Amino acid sequence: MSLPVELRHRLVEARHIAVLTGAGMSAESGVPTFRDVQDGLWAKYDPMTLATEEAFAEEPSLVWAWYLRRAQMIRLVEPNAGHLALAELATFKKVSVITQNVDDLHERAGSDVLSHVHGGLFDYRCFDCAAPWQAELEIPGDIPERVEPPKCTACGGWIRPGIVWFGEVLPQKAFQDAVDASASCDLMLVVGTSGIVQPAGSLPFAALERGTPVIEINPEESRLTDYMTHWWQGTAAEVLPELVRLARGQVG
Numbered sequence: 001m002s003l004p005v006e007l008r009h010r011l012v013e014a015r016h017i018a019v020l021t022g023a024g025m026s027a028e029s030g031v032p033t034f035r036d037v038q039d040g041l042w043a044k045y046d047p048m049t050l051a052t053e054e055a056f057a058e059e060p061s062l063v064w065a066w067y068l069r070r071a072q073m074i075r076l077v078e079p080n081a082g083h084l085a086l087a088e089l090a091t092f093k094k095v096s097v098i099t100q101n102v103d104d105l106h107e108r109a110g111s112d113v114l115s116h117v118h119g120g121l122f123d124y125r126c127f128d129c130a131a132p133w134q135a136e137l138e139i140p141g142d143i144p145e146r147v148e149p150p151k152c153t154a155c156g157g158w159i160r161p162g163i164v165w166f167g168e169v170l171p172q173k174a175f176q177d178a179v180d181a182s183a184s185c186d187l188m189l190v191v192g193t194s195g196i197v198q199p200a201g202s203l204p205f206a207a208l209e210r211g212t213p214v215i216e217i218n219p220e221e222s223r224l225t226d227y228m229t230h231w232w233q234g235t236a237a238e239v240l241p242e243l244v245r246l247a248r249g250q251v252g
């Protein structure tokens, strides 16, 4: 058990816990992180160049196929014990889940996600007129290198994933909700993020500035560790179930 007594009391007494999660939250489900080495067919593409408006405008079928592959991978995996623990925590505490992840594993574990600050892989909209696209996504068993995106029924433009691409602004309401929750909670957890990407990486400071304790859960030090109230070294699926037991006042 790696939580100082004072923080254990704060955890038991907390009425509103904000949780910022990153790619490490989904690692134990087997979701390759954004910057994982691309394998096979995709080895020759740099994700940093594919996840941009310019790439989609230039090669919509290539970028669409790449996201179909990611959607297929996420459909094949399950939420892990960490996702399930956060959903359990919300059965007896107010929990605001703020995630940088574009997968839907928090939702599939039963969490109500307050904010997807980098958008969602399963939210689609028209690249040209931004009309939402609600049709059922068809994911072929064997995804070729290029797949033509669906067309917008309103304007005929290409449909794109609702993910925040490099250079794009974050969804305003999602980020404001995240700031409000970070600034109003009485305890914050930061799970599985390197803290590299801004402005998401600044959210824990909205809590710290008000004297709210922030506990980081990560097997390795991150850009945030030096500023955290406490670093609970470990993985999401190991630590979060233990944290929920402590939150229930179950010691040992």
Ligand code: OAD
Pocket (backbone or CB within 6 Å): 021, 022, 023, 024, 025, 027, 028, 033, 034, 035, 100, 101, 102, 118, 163, 164, 165, 166, 191, 192, 193, 194, 195, 196, 197, 217, 218, 219, 220, 221, 222, 234, 235, 236, 237
């Ligand atoms: P990173 O890949 O930058 O960081 C993942 C963090 O998770 C690292 O600090 C790891 O140490 C930690 N980690 C790994 N396995 C873990 C585990 N089992 N349990 C807990 N932590 C673990 O991912 P993010 O910080 O989420 O943006 O990256 C932020 C953004 O960068 C992503 O949202 C993405 C990317 O650009 C978009 O896609 C728009």
